[in-house]
Amino acid sequence: MRLLVTISLLFLGCTLFAQDTAALKTAVTHLNEALVSKDQKALDQLLNNKLSYGHSNAWIQTKKEVFDDMNSGKLIYTKIENSSVTLVDAEKQYASVRAVTNVDAVLNGNPLQIKLHVYQFWIKTKKGWELLARQAVKL
Amino acid sequence: MKSALIILSIFSSVVVFGQSKNVNFVMVLAASKNLQTTVFGTKDSATLEKLFAKKLTYGHSGGKVETREEAIHGIANNKSIYSDTSLKAYDIRFINKDVAVVRYEMRETETKAGAAPAPLNLGILLVWVKEKGQWKLTGRQAVKLAN
Secondary structure (H helix, E strand, O other): OHHHHHHHHHHHHHHHHHHHHHHHHHHHHHHHHHHHHOOHHHHHHHEEEEEEEEOOOOOEEEHHHHHHHHHHOOEEEEEEEEEEEEEEEEOOOEEEEEEEEEEEEEEOOEEEEEEEEEEEEEEEEOOEEEEEEEEEEEO | OHHHHHHHHHHHHHHHHHHHHHHHHHHHHHHHHHHHHHHHHHOOHHHHHHHEEEEEEEEOOOOOEEOHHHHHHHHHOOOOEEOOOOOEEEEEEEEOOOEEEEEEEEEEEEEOOOOOOEEEEEEEEEEEEEEOOEEEEEEEEEEEOOO
16 A cells, blocks of 8 residues: 555656656747747746846846847847757756757847857746756857 | 844844855855866866766856766866966856856966967856755856957
8 A cells, every 4th residue: 555655656756747847848948939029928937037148159138138138129039949958957946958059130230140059047936937047158 | 022022033033044145155155166276276076076966067168068977077187277266257146045046257378288378268157056055066057258
């Protein structure tokens, strides 16, 4: 009987964990879509208030700057495509994700196309997964 | 008398909370400095074992990614000499008292084995988490600075 309870709890734990990682993968994709479509409501949900968003030229945006620069037209994303996404570490409350990403954007009026390796650190809050830190490097 | 006790207990908890925030700041800054001087100075693997969390993803500025074991091995066997291991312009943010995000710059000269010294300027992102009361590194990403 005790063995049955233990197995059931383990199974439940695995199911919850699988749901969590599925939710994280959705958040990773959803973030890219929201940046391109300028979905501010989604971005407000996906980006933690203490976010530091680092670009491949070492420029760092706060969450507020992500919104301001989007609204002012300083930085417009026209395409963000992950060619690979790896969940390198997933704990209950946080996770590390690495991706290879192709970005088309317009920065200060100049169009650019860039291939990046991106490191993302996500945390799980009551509202769901939120991006806390991000750093890209040019490939 | 009761109101005095209430005021005193609120004051004490504010002071204690404030102190624990300061303690965490000091600990994370110390750990970050220790990491920096170890990676670019002593290259001592025993120290790295203590600083690294159970799971670590360690990213270099060219896009190379190492696991915990690969990073320790790579650092310990790195033949380069580095001129200046200090942290510059650092920023530390805390989430939930058990996650800390650190960013800083390092600007130094790297002398690779058999090569002339060359400038090495990097922006570093460190993610620290608390494991059993100790701050441990779970994520690292470097990016090249312009100059």
